[in-house]
Amino acid sequence: MAAFLLAGAAAPAPAAESWGLEDLFARFARVPSSNARFTETRELGLLTAPLESSGTLTYRRPDFLEKRTLQPQPESLRLDGDRLTLTQADGASRTLSVSAMPEIQTYVESIRATLRGDVPTLMRFYEVALEGTLQDWRMQLTPRAEEARQTVQRIVIAGRDAAIRRIEVLQADGDRSIMTIQPDPA
Incomplete structure (x- = not known):
């Protein structure tokens, strides 16, 4: 983008805003x-048609996340510290320790470390490639641990400023999920 002087001569383009993973995560940390x-x-792969669901997401610093699925049937997935609790539509509930299951911990930290703005934790679990601009960025995460790569091939998180807008998970078996996220207007 070049700025033009009144005389019509082109001035040097202003330097693009310098930013990177540290800058983006500093915004998330706030x-x-x-x-x-x-x-x-x-x-x-086992199904002929994709499964669709929708609901709400809640995050509170430093490590509370909740995914409430409303359609096609209610269920919730709640992460509070090291406890992950799945509650199904019939009310049945199951709780487990995230740190006791490395493949789940790797996935959880892709989201939690990003929302917390925690670069060291993200780098411990993933090789990270960030591209784009602050207003339209894309971060590709490749698990570092072999056991995690047996489950998740890569996770791509995209967003705008300190807001995640899309999460794509490509599993090692070829299955994938794409979550599109819209901020709550409230």
Whole structure:
């Protein structure tokens, strides 16, 4: 983008805003909480049609996340510290320790470390490639641990400023999910 002087001569283009992973994560670190709506499409090799779901997402610093699926049936996935609790439509609930299951911990940290603005944790679990601009960025995460790569091939998180707008997970078996996220207007 070049600026033009009144005389019509071209002036040097202003330097593009310098930014990178540290800058982006510093912005995430300043967000105390957020609420959003999501739509998720899961493509599974065993099914002929994708599975669709929608609901709400809640985040509170430093490590509370909740995904409430409203359609096609209610269920919730709640992460509070090291505890991950899945509650199904019939009310049945199951709780597990995230740190006791490395493949789940790797996935959880892709989202939690990003929302917390925690670069060291993200780098411990993933090789990270960031591209784009602050207003339209894309971060590709490749698990470092072999056991995690047996489950998740890569995760691509995209967003605008300190807001995640899309999460794509490509599993090692070829299944994938795409979650589109819209901020809650409230």
